[in-house]
Amino acid sequence: MxxxxxxxxxxxxxxxxxxxxxxxxxxxxxxxxxxxxxxxxxxxxxxxxxxxxxxxxxxxxxxxxxxxxxxxxxxxxSAEVVKARTMVLKMLFSERNHFCPFCEMSGSCELQDMGYRFGVDHWAFSTYTKNYAVDATHKHYLMDHNRCILCGRCIRACGELVANHTLGLGQRGSESMINADANLPLNESTCISCGTCVQVCPTGALFYKRSAYMGSDSEMIKVKSTCSQCSIGCGIEIITRGGNVLQIMGDWEGQANRGVLCKAGRFDPLYDGRERIPEPLHRSKDGEENISWAKAMQALAKHITKVGPDKIGVIVANRASNEALYLIKKLFIDELGVSNIKMIHTPAPRIEGKPHGTLSRIAGSDTLLVVGSDPLANQPVAAFQIKRALDKGARLIVVDDENNALSPFAHVNLKISDIGQAVEMASKSPSPVVVYGPGIPAPAVDMLKGITDRANFIAIETGVNTCTARALDVNKGFKSEAVELLLVLLGDGKCGGVELLKDIGGKTFIAVLAGYASELTDKANLVMPNAIWCERTGTLTNTEGRIQTLQSAVEPANGAKSDWEVLQMLAAKLGKKITVSADDVANTLATAV
Amino acid sequence: MAKVKIATDWLGGCAGCHMSFLDIDERIVKLAELVDFTSSPITDLKHPPKEGVTVGMLEGAICNTHNVEVARQMRERCDILIAVGDCATFGGVPAMRNIVGTAAALRRAYIETESTVDGLIPDSPELGVPLETVVAVDKVVKVDLFIPGCPPRADAFYYVLTELLAGRTPVVLPPELFTYD
Known part of the structure; x- marks a missing residue:
């Protein structure tokens, strides 16, 4: 250089x-x-x-x-520079309303910081006399044009990072305004509620409704963790005050997402209205009884010993941590000899002999082939990266028999039966990338193997932690009929309801570890409170195979526990000396993934 | 040495700045040894003396013709005029009415308020006439020093006065005392 x-x-x-x-x-x-x-x-x-x-x-x-x-x-x-800069700042303050005391972002505002830095202790020019309408139509955030300095960060975030192009600059000169589409209210616009614009806004022009007027930056605690909404595993910052979760921000250092999040990651967990489970509960024909964790473990251990390995069934939701999956393998499979175990989501097939890369490969590709996966609907942050590549001129081929959310952006839409045609097209390009998921049928997998050797493959799992489940071979196949003790590790996700009890006999003892009350916990004989996303600790492996840390940002409510803590207690109760550490997980996965 | 004379007054404000000034607590005794508080809205004498004072402090924004008179009188009768608080330095909360206009603000406040029956906009000749636009003090008279804050911290008042007494003119408050809210 x-x-x-x-x-x-x-x-x-x-x-x-x-x-x-x-x-x-x-x-x-x-x-x-x-x-x-x-x-x-x-x-x-x-x-x-x-x-x-x-x-x-x-x-x-x-x-x-x-x-x-x-x-x-x-x-x-130099004196001239400082003078001119101060003048620029005074002009920024003179346009629109930048009066701090009643602004949500006072104390967390870059414009305010500049005012302090340059000693702007009064306004050199006359100021706010014109009022702009506040757009409060969006459910999650608010746009106050009166606080806007037209820096255009939101526009660039919407276009360059999320490739959604909802925000733009409308009108001209002193009438310039941030517009959503053709100056539509935000809730009628093409906004997909990813919230990235709010994260980059330097002033109080864009702010989250959920955390409005709940404190400034210096009063908040920020904890870096990993989003457990899908298999991309975006880096997040959980922002709390007084034990309340106020915001989720994208972590700029997050390797999978680089600061960007989707609606499911940034907002949905904050608006989860489901009821928590107060404490371990034992339910029998004699009635319901709240019990201690010690008694819950005793009850579970008793049933495990009583029914024996052949009649134990374990169902694990895809959000289970690496530590929990490790303990399931060590305790249930290796020690107890249970083989009736399944994950709620099936993994994507491995396409043998082909190079599997990380999501970052998408950026350098000129032809993207999406098959058996609907990332824009299910793993939006991966789809943003695909759309970013499209903005740079890449071609998109979507192969799907159902409606795929990426179809409107595709240059070619094909049915699964025509995958041969897609493979042929992609093979002609210099740097094709195949993005595929568990929805890909076996014949299509065979066809994909015929693609050019230049192609890179990216598997997008449907389940959050499916990679680890596959690596540890936890998915042993599941038969409901013989089960007399069913243990369900449900976590805080929304999948896995009463349909899991299909074909389960009426006399089966059902134990559920869950973050929230549901129809399933209503039917269970033993209900144990699970720490939810912002409370739990452990690690997850994302769809690229990267092990990422879950940090607890708030104390678990009502003594809820992380999935691995419960399994470790159970192992102790059963007299097995099985524990788990981050190193155990890393070492096991290093040899398996 | 003769004591330095200080006068204060308020315009369209909430008295909060004066309250914050009193929050300098026992230091006011030490200050009183060096300065003479000639007049203020919270003493018996309300108007700055004709013979003048060294330091004049004004709280509140310029909202009506009466505020203009008070500001001009203070300017004429003091050597150093300090604008105190966000209303006097920026226009502050009263200036929010500029967004809707004075007529609409008066109508809303005195006639349309949900609790008002047979409302009337006050128009006694004894009252100042509301201005079309609320402005900061420096838009009407020359201001020498600004102490922003809503209210300014008690330490900011103390800092500025002790600096002036020491013969130094503070240009901008130190960072720990400089605040907009």
Whole structure:
């Protein structure tokens, strides 16, 4: 890489050619103030806060857009620069309403921070006299145009990160406004409620309704964890105050998602109205009784010993942690010799002999073949990456017999029976990527094997933690008939209801570990409260095979426990010395995945 | 050495800034050894003396003709004028009425409020006439120092006054005392 020598504030530095003045300054730890700039977004030079003096240039230049050249002399804090920057800031404050005391984001606002930094203790120009309508039509967030500085971060996030292109800049000059589609109310627009625009907004123009007026940044606790809504395993930041979960933000360092989340990850868990299970409950023909965890374990251990391995059945929801699946293997399969075990979701078939890559392969592909999977409906963050590739000119071939949410964006839509045609088309391109899921039938798998060797495969599992279940070979097949003791590890997901009890005999003892009360827990003989997504600990393996950590952001309600903790207690009760640690899981999976 | 004279007054505000000023607590005794509080809305003498004061402090926004008179009188009678609080520095809460306009705000407040029966917009000649636009104090008279905050912290008042007494003019408050809310 070519290196250029430049001078910033009299310091001689060498930086790679082609980077911007702002990037060069940041590499050297020189702070240039910015508002419209965001590390995950392209540069536009909208706010003018980053202006710097460059010798030989007629005017002050925006550092975020100006590329460095050899011998360039830059001043970032000269009197002229600071004066002009303060002027820019005063003008930003003079347009619309930037009065802090009744703004939701006061204390967490980048514009306010700039005001403090540049000592704006009064407004140089007259200010807010014009009122813009607040768009409160969206269920999850609110758009207050009066607080907007038109930095365009939301527009870029919507287009560049989510590839949804709902937000844009409408009108011109001083009438410029952020518009959703053709200036529609947000709830009537093409918004898919991913909330990424809110996450990048530097001011109080976009904010979440759920957490509004519940405190500023400094009063919140942020815990990094992993989303357990689907197999993509997006990095999240759980934001709490006083033990209440207020927001879920995308973790910019999350490897699968890089800050982006979908509606299911960002909002759905916050609005879960289902009733929790207060404490372990024992139900028999004599009635219901709340019992302690010790007694619950005693009851379960007693039944396990009584019925014997052949009459035990275990059903595991796909959200079970790696630790829980590890313990199921060690305790039930290896120690007790139980073989009647199933996961609620079936894994995607492995296409033998083909390279399986990570989601990041999507970005570099010129032809995407989606088969047996509907990522836009079920794993939206993966679909955003596909749509991003389409924006850059990639072709999309969707092979599905049902309605696929990606079909409207596809260049070619084919039936499964025509997969040969899709394989042929993809084989002609330089860098095809096949995105497939468990919905792919066996003959289609054989056809896919005939694709060019240049193709990369990405399996998108339907189940959250199916990768680990497959690696540990937990899915042993399940026969309901003989079961006299059924243990269901349901977790906090919404799948797995009374249909799991189909063909289960009336005399079967049913034990359920669940986050929320449901028809299934109403029928169970033993109900145990499971820690939910924001409470539980452990790890999950995402569809790419990456092991990711679950951190507890709040104390489990009513003494609920993580799935692996319960299994570990049960093992102890059964007199088996089986425990699990992060290393156990990592080592086991390293050899298996 | 003669004591430094200080006068305060309020415009379209809520008295919160004056309350915050009193929150400097026992330090006011120490301050009283050095300064003479000639007049304020919370003392017997309400108007700054004709012979003038060194420091004048104004709380509240300019909302009506009476506020303009008070601000002008203070400006004429003081050497250093300090705008105190978010209303005096930015327009603050009273300036929110600019969004709907004065006529609509008065109508809403005195006639259309759900609890009002036979409402009447006050129009006594003794009252100041509401302005079309609420503005900060510096839009009407020259202001020398600004102490923003809603209200400004007690320490901010103390800091500014002790700095002035020491012969220094604080340009911008230090970060720990500089707040917009």
């Amino acid at each position: 070519a290196i250029v020598n430049i001078t910033i504030n009299g310091r001689n530095i060498s930086v790679p050619a082609g980077i911007t003045v702002l990037q060069a300054a940041r590499q050297e730890g020189i702070d240039i103030p910015t508002l419209c700039d965001h590390p995950a977004l392209s540069v536009v030079g909208a706010c003018r806060m980053c202006i710097v003096e460059i010798k030989g240039q007629r005017n002050l230049q925006t550092a975020c857009t100006f590329p460095v050249t050899d011998g360039m002399e830059i001043e970032t804090e």
